[in-house]
Every structure is written in structure tokens, then in C-alpha cells.
Amino acid sequence: MAAVALAAVEPSVVDVIKVSDVTKRYLLGSVVVEALRGVSMTVAEGQFLTITGPSGSGKSTLMHLLGCLDVPTTGEILISGERVDQMGEVELASLRNRRIGFIFQQFNLLASVDAVANVELGLIYARVPRAERRARSIELLERIGLGNHLRHRPMELSGGQQQRVAIARALVGNPDLILADEPTGNLDSASAQEILTIFDELHASGRTVVVITHDPEVAARGSHTLTLRDGRILAGVA
Template sequence: MSGAPIIELDDVRKTYLAGSLSVDALRGITLRVDEGDYLAVMGPSGSGKSTLMHILGCLDVPTSGTYLLSGEDVGSLGEARLAEIRNRRIGFVFQQFNLLPSMTAWRNVELPLMYAGVHRDERKERAVAALESVGLGNRVDHRPGELSGGQQQRVSVARALVTEPSLLLADEPTGNLDSASTEDILGLFDELHAQGRTIVVITHEHEVAARSARAMLIRDGELYAADPMDAATTHGVTA
């Protein structure tokens, strides 16, 4: 069912220093996510979700412990190589879709390919194919303002997938969506999971965690296994 390890965190700690105060945001996180896995991470405000997300997305590095991404130790890499990994191996989906309003859907989706140095003809072809894969083949020339919230988030999922990353990382992907659009995006994630994509989603919403294959709770910088159907209440956490 599941394949090779994509994420291997071993005793990852993150300590922030702000003036004389130090905050232990992550306190020994050990986590493995295999190819094809669909993991939801839940937790209350201040528990370390964004900190974990930043480390998983190679936007920040641990204070101690190791992070292997597809077997590569990313803790030892410089910023240029980390930027390349973010571009090629990780697809990001954010709460605020982060689409450029003046650009059409396909222009938004081709952006990661521009950074990757892909030739323009191939960029358009791949951008359109990515939009088709999220069900927006009939909206490629629409600008974000001409699309519904759920459709805009679909565009950002297409942008995340266009580089064929090994990991899709979503941070509160339904946080700005109404219930119909939330259902739309969760349906899309179901499809991606069925196709064998590896998905990690950070969410406050129980209905989002309930759709994942596996849920974890983070509290005070520590990670606990949870039942996806019961992720909001296990360990007394009300997300």
C-alpha cells in the first residue's frame, strides 16, 4: 500500500530565541510519512503546527534532530539547495491562495516551472495539463477574481502539482472556504490520494482531518497519534 519513506523526522527540536526568552516550539518530533500517505496534523494555537510546517517545507531548519526528505538530510543543506528542493520536490497550498490577481489561471500555474527553468512551450502544456487534472480545463484563461473560492484553491493545487513534487504540503487549505468549497477541495484531495500522491495537511477543522488516512495531534511541541474520526477531541484538544 504505502511506498518508500518521503519524510523521516528523528527527534526534531526547534527553539526560538526572542531576546532573553527561548521558546521550545518543537520538543522532539519523530515522524515518518511514506509515499502515498495522507496525514492530517491538528493542534491548538501555539502548539507548533506552523513551525513543523516550515521545517517539513524546508523553509526553516531544526535546532537539533534530523530531517530526511526522500532520504536526503536537508538539515545540512545551504539556502540555494533548499530553495531548489522547495521548488522541485514540495508543492505548497496555503490558506490564502496566494495567486497573482492579474494573471490567468495557467499563468499562475506555470510560475514554479519558470523558476525551474522549463522552456515556455513546455510550461504552458504542463500548466494546462495540471489545471485539467484538478478539473479546471475550462477555466485556464480565467483570472482569480473570475473564479470561485474553491476554484481558486484548485488553481493553487494545480500550481503545487505542476512540478510533480514528491510531497504536497497544505497549511489550512480550507480555512478561507465555505462548506461547499471545502467539500470540493476535500474531494480533490481524496482523488489525489487515490492516485498515490503524498499529502500532509495542517488543519484546525475536524471534517478535514476526518477525511485523511491518518491523523496526528500536536500539543506543546509534541506529536501524538490520533484517530482521524476523533482527532478534534483526543487528548482533550479542542482545535
């Protein structure tokens, strides 16, 4: 396995994630669902945190909040010191672009373009010039072992390869936080092991990684683990 490590991350005194007493309520039809009932947690730089819990525990809601895809009903969230719970849509978009790299269970690659174009997608919105985008994407794909598949479209790649393209896409913007939602959920066990090895390497190189999973084996890989139940943190770091 090729080393995925980018340049070593500068240590910083600010926590990558700081969540204080966050609640999230939303309407499902006419029923008010209390997805999170007061969650507080911090993720320091360089941690590999796994968040686990049964379905309906609020994992996904927490992931959306940590990923700045949504804002909490009450409480405070700071990402790398930036207060995000009061932000509007445009500011959130910019923050996601700069600070967060997403990895999804479904890979979410664009079927119509090749691996390089998929990896560079976020850099387009960061207004990085085309030549630099290409160079960074190709370099990352080569490091992650897809140097021979730069021009391949997602349908020409295996599941494991597709998820590696997605990891490259998450890393290319050099974000403060890698946020993965069931990254091995759609993979056979061999591919899943490959992907988890990459996560280990990311952790080793000093990256901050948060993985949401219901798979105990995946949860055990983290340097820290946190279990959610009924919208509250049951155990782990807080």
C-alpha cells in the first residue's frame, strides 16, 4: 500500500471540533423528532475518532452537523475555531470547501467524468486554477495507488478503487477534518481492509479523522471511540 501521508500537519492549539450542548429537532411529517438531546464533545487535532451506535441513535444527524451540512437547533459548534451554528448557507458552503473532506458510503462519484475530474471537483469551487487542480489531483491519485486509472470513469473501477478516488477527493483540498460516513459499508471485506489501512495511514500522518459506523470492527480502529444512543453520548470521550 502506498503511503497516503501528505505533508505533516502543523500542530495547533485549537480543537478541530468543539461541540457544546447541541440539540437537533426536526419535523418528520407532524411528529417532532429529537435526534440529538444535548451532545458535547471535542476532537483534538490528530485524533482518529469513530462514532458508533444503533440506527436511530442520532449518528447521521451528528455527522451532518459536524460536516456543516446542517445547523443545530440549539448549542454551539466550532470547527477549527470558527463558530458555524449561526452561519448561513453560503458561509457554510465555503467552510465545507476549506475545512472538511467528505467520504460517503455510496462513494458519490460523478459518473460522467474521469477519476482526475472527480478528485478536483472541490478545488473548482475553491477557485484553484485548472493546471494546479490537475497536478494536485493526479499526484494524490498516484499516491493512493490509482496512477494507472487517472482517465477511468467510475463505472470502469472496482468498489475499492472508487472509494479510493473518493478519499483522494476528500484529501485534495487539504482539509482540517476528514469526515467519513460508513466508508466500508458498500465494500467486500478485502477492499474494506484496504480502505481502513488508508485511514490508519492518514491517522499516522497526523490527520484528524472522524468515521461514523455501526460496524464494531471499524469502530475499534479509532484512537478514540464514542457511542451514541437516543441522541445522547453513552460512552467514550466527551
